[in-house]
Amino acid sequence: MDVLHNLAFGFSHALTLQNLMFCALGCTVGTLVGLLPGLGPLATISLLLPLTYSIDTTGALIMLAGIYYGAQYGDSVSAITMKIPHASSIVACIDGYQMTLKGKTGLALFTAGVSSFIGGTVAIVVLAFLAPSLGEVAFLFGPADYCALMLVGFVCVSFVTTGSLLNGLAMCMVGVLLGSIGTDVNSGLARFTFDMPFLADGVGIVSIALGCFGIAEITKNLDAREERSPFNGKIKLMPTWPEFKRIIPSALRGSVVGSILGILPGGGPVIAQFAAYALDKKVSKYRHEIGNGSIEGVAGQAAADEAAARTSFIPLMSIGIPENAVMALMMAAFIIKGSSPART
Structure with a gap:
């Protein structure tokens, strides 16, 4: 009953005209930011954080959260239509862009x-009812547990890779080598930075994503030299009922995966989308189509991405520890407004 009472109290504050306008503004700005490759919610929230001084606490947090959530969806638009992803929409390039090439961009x-x-709805239910207990469980993870989680990520490569398994493992090892660049968090020593200050924080995943997908696609098109006729078919937006029935199971699976991985520090949408995609390739009824423009390949990762973004609030709201850079800015917003994000 305490949970229901707290929910009713929260809705009474959130569902005012002013806060609904802040919500719409934040989601709109976030979606537009997500459309722009290279610009994400972290930079946007950083720029808009001073505006929270003149806004009440509830409205400021609703607007900033709306920017974060809107950007998670907006990221997928450029990935699907142009194969230029953000960090949280890398997997959307695989099947989403294949659907675009088939004239199914709207779908x-x-x-x-x-x-x-x-994904967002499922994660909000988890956030409302299970946040305190899940937040404490997340920080029971030790170094051995995270090592095991990384090994699971390597295993997922075998499901995500559509070609040779050896090529997939080779790409995985290249990713490990790139991830080792930067400053060691335990010793403070620089690793493979070659005395270049801009490598002290490591290689940004956005730069890697743009290079592997966006620039690669642009270079491929420049080299192609063939004449392309414009697509003259009818753009389809609404799915048929059989197609819609294929969306639901994959989205629910992705919601569960994203809700779980979103609470882990250092996890979040990036890991969740790969895990959901690998799960779909293993258990989906249409798994043989995934990788070639499948609805399931888009649905599962999108749900996991959005669910992980919402449950990333759980460590912050339950024990006051941000799990990523965006949550650190949200914590800064709490401090600016003189509030405590966690239970006292």
């Missing part, structure tokens, strides 16, 4: 939108 965007809604 891919609709699938991403509906799946994001499902």
Whole structure:
């Protein structure tokens, strides 16, 4: 009953006209930011954080959270239509862009939108009812547990890779080598920075994603030299009922995966989308289509991405520890407004 009472109290504050306007503003700005490659919610929230001085606490947090959530969906638009992803929409390039090449851009965007809604709804329920207990469980993870989680990530490569398994493992090892660049968090020593200060924080995943997907696609098109006729077919947005029934199971699976991985420090949407995609390739009824423009390939990762973004609030709201850089800015917003994000 305490949970229901707290929910009613929260809705009474959130569902005012002013706060609904802040919510709409934040989601709109976040979606527009997500459309721009290289600009994400971290930079946007950093720039808009001073505006919270003139806004009440509830409205400021609703607006900033809306920017974060909107950017998670907006990221998928550029990934699906142009194969230029953000960090949280790398997997959307695989099947989403293949659907675009087949003239199913509208269907891919609709699938991403509906799946994001499902993932966000499931994660909000988890956040409302299980936040305190899950937040404490998340920080029981030790070094050995995170090592095991990374090994699970390597195993997922075997499901995500569509070609040779050896090539997939080789790419995985290249990623490990790139991830080792930067400052060691325990000793403070620089690793493979070659006395270059801009490598002290490591290689940004956005730069890698743009290089591997965006620039690679642009270079490929420049080298192609062939004449392309414009697509003259009818753009389809709404799925048929059989297609819609394929979205739901994949979105629910992605919601569960994202809700779980979102609470882990250092996890979040990036890990969740890969895990959900690997799970779909293993258990989906249409797994043989995934990787070639499948609805499931878009739905599962979109739901996991959005669910992980929402449950990343659980460590912050339960024990006051941010799990990523965006949550650290949200904590700064709490401090600016003189509030405590965690239970006291």
